[in-house]
Every structure is written in C-alpha cells, then in structure tokens.
Amino acid sequence: MNSNPRRKFDQEFKRNAVLLCAEPGRSVVEVAENLGIGKDLLYRWRREYHSANGQYVFPGNGVEALTPDQKQIRELKKKLRDTEMERDILKKAMAIFSRTSK
Structure with missing residues (x-):
C-alpha cells in the first residue's frame, strides 16, 4: 500500500x-x-x-x-425536460378529472 x-x-x-x-x-x-x-x-x-x-x-x-455556450445549452435542455414533464403531468391530471366529472 x-x-x-x-x-x-x-x-x-x-x-x-x-x-x-x-x-x-x-x-x-x-x-x-x-x-x-x-x-x-x-x-x-x-x-x-x-x-x-x-x-x-x-x-x-x-x-x-464546458464553454459558456455549452453550459447555457445544458441548462436550457434541463429546463425543457422539466417543462415537458410538468406538461405531461397536467395532461394526465386533465384526463383523470374530465373522466370523473361525467
């Protein structure tokens, strides 16, 4: 050692x-x-x-x-991924609530 x-x-x-x-x-x-x-x-x-x-x-x-541009691209990709996940959750919630209100 x-x-x-x-x-x-x-x-x-x-x-x-x-x-x-x-x-x-x-x-x-x-x-x-x-x-x-x-x-x-x-x-x-x-x-x-x-x-x-x-x-x-x-x-x-x-x-x-990473260059500053590469850092910014990485941050924007993360924000986009988070936003898409939020959108998908809201879509599922809308489908659930519209189904139960009928």
Missing part, C-alpha cells in the same frame, strides 16, 4: 507547468524534476492543454470543461 497521499494540483499550477515546458531551452523532464512531479504526468497535462487550446482546460474533479 502506498504511504504517500495523492497530491492534488490546481488549475493554475498545471497551466504554469505546461507553459514552462514551452520555454526555449527547457525540456519536459527538466521542468518535471524541478517541480517534483513525474514526467509522464507533465506530458499528459501538456497533451490536455494543447487539445483544448489552453481554454477551459483542467476544470477539476469530475467537472466537464
């Missing part, structure tokens, strides 16, 4: 580490050693950073990296 607790790095630390690798004359291995992290971890951060073009990258544990 590993006695070292898992370390967590914030978004700014990861971004700065990736940007340090991009400086001329610096290698990933050198930066990783200076920061006390594994080179494989830094390679992964670099790959994630470049795949997202540096924007909305490293959002955190279990949080999807």
Whole structure:
C-alpha cells in the first residue's frame, strides 16, 4: 500500500507547468524534476492543454470543461425536460378529472 497521499494540483499550477515546458531551452523532464512531479504526468497535462487550446482546460474533479455556450445549452435542455414533464403531468391530471366529472 502506498504511504504517500495523492497530491492534488490546481488549475493554475498545471497551466504554469505546461507553459514552462514551452520555454526555449527547457525540456519536459527538466521542468518535471524541478517541480517534483513525474514526467509522464507533465506530458499528459501538456497533451490536455494543447487539445483544448489552453481554454477551459483542467476544470477539476469530475467537472466537464464546458464553454459558456455549452453550459447555457445544458441548462436550457434541463429546463425543457422539466417543462415537458410538468406538461405531461397536467395532461394526465386533465384526463383523470374530465373522466370523473361525467
């Protein structure tokens, strides 16, 4: 069993580490050693950073990296789903009440 607790790095630390690798004359291995992290971890951060073009990258544990437009679309879809559910409930209630009043 590993006695070292898992370390967590914030978004700014990861971004700065990736940007340090991009400086001329610096290698990933050198930066990783200076920061006390594994080179494989830094390679992964670099790959994630470049795949997202540096924007909305490293959002955190279990949080999807979404643009503001994507967040708004997700919220609107949820509101639509809730509204449709309310409509269906009201339809069923109308059918029940119209049946019992005859």
